[in-house]
Amino acid sequence: MGSPPTTHRETAAATDDTATARRSEPALDIEHLSKRFGSGDSAVVAVDDVSLTVDAGAVVGLLGPNGAGKTTLIKCALGIVTPDTGSVSVFGTAVTDDHRAAYADVDAMLEGARNDYWRLTVRENLRYFATIHGVAPDSVATRHARLLDRLNLAEKADTPVRDLSRGMKQKVSLASVLAGGADLVFLDEPTLGLDVESSRTLRRELRRLAREEGLTIVLSSHDMAVIEAVCDRVVMLADGRIVADDTVAALLSTADRDVLRVVSPDIDAALLDTLRTRFEVNAVETGGETTRVDIVAPGDTLYAVMETLRAADVTVESLRTRQPALEDVFVDRTGMTPDGDDERRRSL
């Protein structure tokens, strides 16, 4: 009996040189990819000239509001949607030319989909989808058992998926995607609809799997917390285009740093001049008998601000600090909230 085209599965017999050569290829290489749906005036440009390279072992977050083009980009990368222009390669294999060979290395958990059979048990699903993904199920039985252990599903291994809770079903979905041993995994909104605790567990497991299994993960979400917790690098999409692509730390560094908000009835014009001279004052608002001042005060600057206020004999009514968040960067870059509301329009 024949077997399907394989790439990573041949590693058992492959030389180290082959494996090294493969590893030197980017896990995902997207070049000038565009996709338009419809025609004429009603045409919608879902993805607009996107180029993106993801190295093997990286965990990259795709962040964008609804309709930003995240899912279309993922489906194009998987060959489920044929792009109008551009190319996609998975570990050096062009998806647009040879879907089947590329599919040996990639799998996906798509938004809102079950991704598995609810009438089969957890273990049966893993075995079935490993086979569909081109791996003999008996040869990965141990790996499956370990995977179930890690996702706290071992006790439910022989339970039909339909009898599990929502959070567990989502974990089974993830497990079935990982069952075939794909090296590149797309996860589209993996925490959608989960409660806080289940979402937190799944995030923890994703981090651990990425670290310990060396998986390349492309994770799409409009949940900033998930992206911030799991990803090394963030690609922000808006209107089908990439508007930012950097590490989480680098993106956060571009946001306003820690902001100190001081409210007091004792802040007069002279003190405001002093504060403006010494610090970066973001905003001043006077209402009633109090004045509110927002001062960018990263790190030790906080102490200097407090010393200035003390020297001016200011009685502080309230004092708050605010950490910069990915959402601030996102709003700044796109002018939109992660849910797709136009922040600029809303503020008018």
Add this chain to the structure above:
Amino acid sequence: MSDDPEPATAADAAGSAGRSSTLTDAATPTETDAAPSEPRPATYYHLAKAVLYREYLLFVRYPANAIGGIIVALFFFGVLFYGGRLVAGRALTDSIEGIIVGYFLWTLSVGAYSSVSNDLGSEVQWGTLERHITTPFGFAPVALLKGVAKVVRTFLTSAVILAVMLVVTDTQLSLQPITVVVIAGLSITSVLGLGFAAGGVTVLYKRIGNWLNLLQFGFVVLISAPVLDAPWTRLLPLAHGSALLQRAMVDGTGLWAFGFVDLGLLVAVAGGYLAGGYLVFHYATRRARRLGVLGDY
């Protein structure tokens, strides 16, 4: 299903190491002592086994679905038989053997056709279709194997229906297993092709699937096509196979007693419609990829 002993629990499985070095890193000393195993590529044999086993599991674990189908088919046969006897009397009783064979072939055809087209629709709704699209085996071979699995299942349920019909009507037919399975199997292969074409259209235009199910009533016409008076009808799906099945089951003609031309035509019609349906399915899914509607519901 399993060739190798499968670990009953994760704890049992912990006795051997996983595929990656990182798993070994996290393993206990006992785990690292065991020989590591590498993932082996699945062959089409593994694929066929997995698809058939899944069908078997659904069949035995949720028998109500299969039993429901059998009861409905028998109910309609009962209406046909007892109602027909009231109206046509002895005329119907004289032709009961032909009716049973035709009805048996119709249940087979409906099962094969609707299961293939409905299965694709279900996979789309469940979000499992994408998993079958992104397979290194290729979508079409997987879909074809799933179709074969459905046909096997349909044979089992139709066999039960046939047995009950024979008992209820106190009729005897020639049931040479190889002859019946080969001729009936090749006959419904052409329907499988129609199912694939319908499945492809369903992938493109989701809501049309229910309308395409109406085509199954057209199978009655094909099964009773006048192949002697209008020989060209032998080129239609089911028609020639139905005529051969009548001869096999009513007259007791063995498989090798049929002429080369008869068997050759049966194979050609089966292969032609299957290939045609497969092509329609292939091009429909390709167009669905371009339109971005593959897997959407």
